[in-house]
Amino acid sequence: MAYKVDHEYDYLFKIVLIGDSGVGKSNILSRFTRNEFCLESKSTIGVEFATRTIQVEGKTVKAQIWDTAGQERYRAITSAYYRGAVGALLVYDITKRQTFENVQRWLRELRDHADSNIVIMLAGNKSDLNHLRAVSSEDAQNLAEKETLSFLETSALEAFNVEKAFQTILFDIYQIISKKALAAQESASATTVPHGTTINVSNISGTVEKKSCCSN
Numbered sequence: 001m002a003y004k005v006d007h008e009y010d011y012l013f014k015i016v017l018i019g020d021s022g023v024g025k026s027n028i029l030s031r032f033t034r035n036e037f038c039l040e041s042k043s044t045i046g047v048e049f050a051t052r053t054i055q056v057e058g059k060t061v062k063a064q065i066w067d068t069a070g071q072e073r074y075r076a077i078t079s080a081y082y083r084g085a086v087g088a089l090l091v092y093d094i095t096k097r098q099t100f101e102n103v104q105r106w107l108r109e110l111r112d113h114a115d116s117n118i119v120i121m122l123a124g125n126k127s128d129l130n131h132l133r134a135v136s137s138e139d140a141q142n143l144a145e146k147e148t149l150s151f152l153e154t155s156a157l158e159a160f161n162v163e164k165a166f167q168t169i170l171f172d173i174y175q176i177i178s179k180k181a182l183a184a185q186e187s188a189s190a191t192t193v194p195h196g197t198t199i200n201v202s203n204i205s206g207t208v209e210k211k212s213c214c215s216n
Protein backbone atom coordinates (compact mmCIF):
# COMPACT_ATOMS: atom_id res chain seq x y z
CA MET A 1 0.00 0.00 0.00
CA ALA A 2 1.82 3.09 -1.17
CA TYR A 3 -0.80 5.64 -2.09
CA LYS A 4 -0.22 9.27 -2.80
CA VAL A 5 -3.14 11.44 -1.71
CA ASP A 6 -3.83 15.15 -1.33
CA HIS A 7 -4.76 15.93 2.25
CA GLU A 8 -3.57 14.61 5.58
CA TYR A 9 -0.41 13.00 4.26
CA ASP A 10 1.59 12.65 1.07
CA TYR A 11 2.15 8.89 1.33
CA LEU A 12 0.63 5.95 3.16
CA PHE A 13 2.96 2.99 3.61
CA LYS A 14 1.86 -0.36 4.98
CA ILE A 15 4.49 -2.07 7.09
CA VAL A 16 4.17 -5.53 8.62
CA LEU A 17 5.71 -6.80 11.83
CA ILE A 18 6.81 -10.43 11.75
CA GLY A 19 8.83 -12.78 13.92
CA ASP A 20 8.34 -15.48 16.53
CA SER A 21 5.96 -15.18 19.44
CA GLY A 22 7.31 -13.21 22.40
CA VAL A 23 10.10 -11.35 20.58
CA GLY A 24 8.41 -8.01 21.30
CA LYS A 25 6.58 -7.08 18.08
CA SER A 26 3.53 -5.61 19.84
CA ASN A 27 5.70 -3.62 22.24
CA ILE A 28 7.80 -2.25 19.39
CA LEU A 29 4.55 -1.13 17.80
CA SER A 30 3.17 0.46 20.98
CA ARG A 31 6.53 2.14 21.65
CA PHE A 32 6.61 3.65 18.17
CA THR A 33 2.96 4.68 17.89
CA ARG A 34 2.03 5.55 21.51
CA ASN A 35 5.36 5.62 23.36
CA GLU A 36 4.08 2.84 25.61
CA PHE A 37 5.63 -0.38 26.88
CA CYS A 38 4.01 -3.23 28.78
CA LEU A 39 6.05 -5.79 30.72
CA GLU A 40 3.18 -8.27 30.86
CA SER A 41 1.68 -7.97 27.41
CA LYS A 42 -0.45 -10.83 26.16
CA SER A 43 0.17 -12.71 22.93
CA THR A 44 -1.54 -11.06 20.00
CA ILE A 45 -4.55 -12.87 18.57
CA GLY A 46 -5.46 -12.11 14.97
CA VAL A 47 -4.37 -8.78 13.51
CA GLU A 48 -4.02 -5.29 14.93
CA PHE A 49 -2.68 -2.18 13.39
CA ALA A 50 -1.64 1.28 14.48
CA THR A 51 -0.46 4.34 12.61
CA ARG A 52 1.99 7.15 13.04
CA THR A 53 2.80 10.01 10.72
CA ILE A 54 6.35 11.24 10.30
CA GLN A 55 8.25 13.53 7.96
CA VAL A 56 10.55 11.96 5.38
CA GLU A 57 12.56 14.29 3.15
CA GLY A 58 9.98 17.04 3.65
CA LYS A 59 7.04 14.74 2.82
CA THR A 60 4.35 13.65 5.27
CA VAL A 61 4.41 9.88 5.43
CA LYS A 62 1.79 7.91 7.31
CA ALA A 63 3.03 4.51 8.43
CA GLN A 64 0.28 1.95 8.89
CA ILE A 65 1.91 -0.81 10.88
CA TRP A 66 0.31 -4.24 11.07
CA ASP A 67 0.94 -6.64 13.90
CA THR A 68 -0.09 -10.27 14.16
CA ALA A 69 0.61 -13.27 16.35
CA GLY A 70 3.94 -15.00 16.03
CA GLN A 71 2.18 -18.16 17.08
CA GLU A 72 0.87 -20.00 14.04
CA ARG A 73 -2.49 -20.91 15.56
CA TYR A 74 -3.42 -17.27 16.26
CA ARG A 75 -2.26 -15.88 12.99
CA ALA A 76 -4.62 -14.28 10.53
CA ILE A 77 -4.70 -15.49 6.94
CA THR A 78 -1.23 -14.83 5.72
CA SER A 79 -1.83 -13.51 2.23
CA ALA A 80 -4.23 -10.81 3.48
CA TYR A 81 -1.71 -9.75 6.10
CA TYR A 82 1.05 -9.21 3.54
CA ARG A 83 -1.12 -7.74 0.78
CA GLY A 84 0.03 -4.26 -0.16
CA ALA A 85 2.88 -4.19 2.36
CA VAL A 86 5.87 -2.16 1.22
CA GLY A 87 7.97 -2.71 4.32
CA ALA A 88 8.60 -5.40 6.94
CA LEU A 89 10.27 -5.36 10.33
CA LEU A 90 11.47 -8.89 11.02
CA VAL A 91 12.05 -9.20 14.76
CA TYR A 92 13.97 -11.77 16.79
CA ASP A 93 14.92 -11.79 20.48
CA ILE A 94 18.67 -11.47 21.15
CA THR A 95 18.27 -13.69 24.24
CA LYS A 96 16.57 -16.56 22.37
CA ARG A 97 18.70 -18.27 19.72
CA GLN A 98 15.72 -20.13 18.25
CA THR A 99 13.97 -16.88 17.34
CA PHE A 100 17.07 -15.96 15.32
CA GLU A 101 17.27 -19.41 13.69
CA ASN A 102 13.67 -18.91 12.58
CA VAL A 103 14.50 -15.70 10.70
CA GLN A 104 15.07 -17.84 7.57
CA ARG A 105 11.57 -19.23 7.93
CA TRP A 106 10.09 -15.72 8.11
CA LEU A 107 12.10 -14.66 5.08
CA ARG A 108 10.66 -17.62 3.18
CA GLU A 109 7.20 -16.58 4.19
CA LEU A 110 7.88 -13.05 2.95
CA ARG A 111 9.17 -14.44 -0.31
CA ASP A 112 6.02 -16.54 -0.72
CA HIS A 113 3.44 -13.92 0.22
CA ALA A 114 4.81 -10.41 -0.04
CA ASP A 115 5.80 -8.19 -2.94
CA SER A 116 9.30 -9.02 -4.13
CA ASN A 117 10.40 -5.38 -3.71
CA ILE A 118 9.37 -5.18 -0.06
CA VAL A 119 11.91 -3.34 2.15
CA ILE A 120 12.99 -5.58 5.02
CA MET A 121 14.73 -4.66 8.24
CA LEU A 122 16.01 -7.25 10.69
CA ALA A 123 15.66 -6.17 14.34
CA GLY A 124 17.35 -7.92 17.26
CA ASN A 125 15.04 -6.81 20.08
CA LYS A 126 15.59 -6.76 23.87
CA SER A 127 19.07 -5.27 23.59
CA ASP A 128 18.61 -4.16 27.22
CA LEU A 129 19.09 -7.83 28.21
CA ASN A 130 22.70 -7.92 27.05
CA HIS A 131 23.72 -10.17 29.99
CA LEU A 132 21.37 -12.86 28.59
CA ARG A 133 22.49 -12.48 25.00
CA ALA A 134 22.34 -15.65 22.88
CA VAL A 135 22.84 -14.06 19.45
CA SER A 136 25.89 -11.94 18.72
CA SER A 137 25.39 -8.81 16.68
CA GLU A 138 28.09 -10.12 14.27
CA ASP A 139 26.00 -13.21 13.48
CA ALA A 140 22.98 -11.05 12.80
CA GLN A 141 24.99 -8.56 10.75
CA ASN A 142 26.36 -11.40 8.61
CA LEU A 143 22.91 -12.81 8.01
CA ALA A 144 21.60 -9.36 7.14
CA GLU A 145 24.39 -8.86 4.61
CA LYS A 146 23.83 -12.29 3.07
CA GLU A 147 20.11 -11.64 2.69
CA THR A 148 20.50 -7.92 1.85
CA LEU A 149 18.49 -6.65 4.77
CA SER A 150 19.19 -3.67 6.98
CA PHE A 151 19.87 -4.53 10.61
CA LEU A 152 19.57 -2.87 14.01
CA GLU A 153 19.38 -4.02 17.59
CA THR A 154 16.43 -2.48 19.43
CA SER A 155 14.87 -2.29 22.85
CA ALA A 156 11.18 -1.57 23.09
CA LEU A 157 11.67 -1.36 26.87
CA GLU A 158 14.35 1.33 26.71
CA ALA A 159 12.98 2.95 23.55
CA PHE A 160 16.32 2.26 21.91
CA ASN A 161 16.50 2.31 18.09
CA VAL A 162 12.75 1.74 17.67
CA GLU A 163 12.31 5.15 16.11
CA LYS A 164 15.42 4.65 14.00
CA ALA A 165 14.24 1.25 12.73
CA PHE A 166 10.96 2.63 11.39
CA GLN A 167 12.58 5.80 10.09
CA THR A 168 15.08 3.71 8.13
CA ILE A 169 12.39 1.50 6.61
CA LEU A 170 10.21 4.50 5.70
CA PHE A 171 13.16 6.34 4.21
CA ASP A 172 14.18 3.31 2.12
CA ILE A 173 10.62 2.85 0.85
CA TYR A 174 10.39 6.55 0.05
CA GLN A 175 13.64 6.36 -1.93
CA ILE A 176 12.34 3.44 -3.99
CA ILE A 177 8.96 5.09 -4.61
CA SER A 178 10.44 8.42 -5.64
CA LYS A 179 12.97 6.73 -7.94
CA LYS A 180 10.15 4.74 -9.54
CA ALA A 181 8.05 7.88 -10.00
CA LEU A 182 10.99 9.60 -11.66
CA ALA A 183 11.65 6.64 -13.96
CA ALA A 184 7.95 6.51 -14.90
CA GLN A 185 7.98 10.23 -15.68
CA GLU A 186 11.08 9.84 -17.83
CA SER A 187 9.76 6.87 -19.77
CA ALA A 188 6.38 8.60 -20.22
CA SER A 189 8.02 11.65 -21.74
CA ALA A 190 10.23 9.46 -23.95
CA THR A 191 7.31 7.49 -25.39
CA THR A 192 4.69 10.20 -25.66
CA VAL A 193 2.48 9.92 -28.70
CA PRO A 194 1.00 13.21 -29.96
CA HIS A 195 -2.65 13.84 -29.03
CA GLY A 196 -5.42 12.25 -31.06
CA THR A 197 -3.27 10.40 -33.56
CA THR A 198 -5.23 7.83 -35.51
CA ILE A 199 -3.39 4.58 -36.01
CA ASN A 200 -4.54 2.04 -38.56
CA VAL A 201 -3.93 -1.51 -37.51
CA SER A 202 -4.38 -4.29 -40.05
CA ASN A 203 -5.41 -7.76 -39.05
CA ILE A 204 -6.60 -10.83 -40.92
CA SER A 205 -10.27 -9.90 -40.96
CA GLY A 206 -9.69 -6.42 -42.28
CA THR A 207 -8.59 -3.03 -41.00
CA VAL A 208 -9.25 -2.02 -37.45
CA GLU A 209 -8.98 1.61 -36.58
CA LYS A 210 -7.68 2.46 -33.15
CA LYS A 211 -7.56 5.85 -31.53
CA SER A 212 -4.52 6.56 -29.41
CA CYS A 213 -5.52 7.00 -25.77
CA CYS A 214 -2.28 8.62 -24.70
CA SER A 215 -3.13 11.77 -22.80
CA ASN A 216 0.18 13.48 -22.51
Ligand SMILES: Nc1nc2c(ncn2[C@@H]2O[C@H](COP(=O)(O)OP(=O)(O)OP(=O)(O)O)[C@@H](O)[C@H]2O)c(=O)[nH]1
Binds near residue numbers: 020041155
Ligand atom coordinates in the same frame (compact mmCIF):
# COMPACT_ATOMS: atom_id res chain seq x y z
N1 LIG B 1 13.43 -6.74 28.41
C1 LIG B 1 12.64 -6.54 27.36
N2 LIG B 1 11.46 -7.15 27.27
C2 LIG B 1 10.69 -6.90 26.17
C3 LIG B 1 11.09 -6.02 25.14
N3 LIG B 1 10.13 -6.00 24.20
C4 LIG B 1 9.15 -6.82 24.63
N4 LIG B 1 9.48 -7.37 25.81
C5 LIG B 1 8.69 -8.32 26.62
O1 LIG B 1 8.57 -9.52 25.90
C6 LIG B 1 7.30 -10.10 26.09
C7 LIG B 1 6.60 -10.34 24.75
O2 LIG B 1 6.38 -9.10 24.11
P1 LIG B 1 5.27 -8.92 22.97
O3 LIG B 1 5.44 -7.54 22.44
O4 LIG B 1 3.94 -9.28 23.47
O5 LIG B 1 5.75 -10.02 21.91
P2 LIG B 1 5.11 -10.37 20.48
O6 LIG B 1 6.24 -10.55 19.54
O7 LIG B 1 4.09 -9.35 20.13
O8 LIG B 1 4.42 -11.79 20.76
P3 LIG B 1 3.16 -12.47 19.97
O9 LIG B 1 2.04 -11.48 19.96
O10 LIG B 1 2.84 -13.69 20.77
O11 LIG B 1 3.64 -12.83 18.60
C8 LIG B 1 6.52 -9.14 27.01
O12 LIG B 1 6.61 -9.61 28.33
C9 LIG B 1 7.26 -7.83 26.86
O13 LIG B 1 7.18 -7.04 28.01
C10 LIG B 1 12.36 -5.38 25.26
O14 LIG B 1 12.82 -4.61 24.43
N5 LIG B 1 13.10 -5.68 26.39
Ligand SMILES: [Mg+2]
Binds near residue numbers: 027043067069070
Ligand atom coordinates in the same frame (compact mmCIF):
# COMPACT_ATOMS: atom_id res chain seq x y z
MG1 LIG C 1 2.09 -9.49 19.80
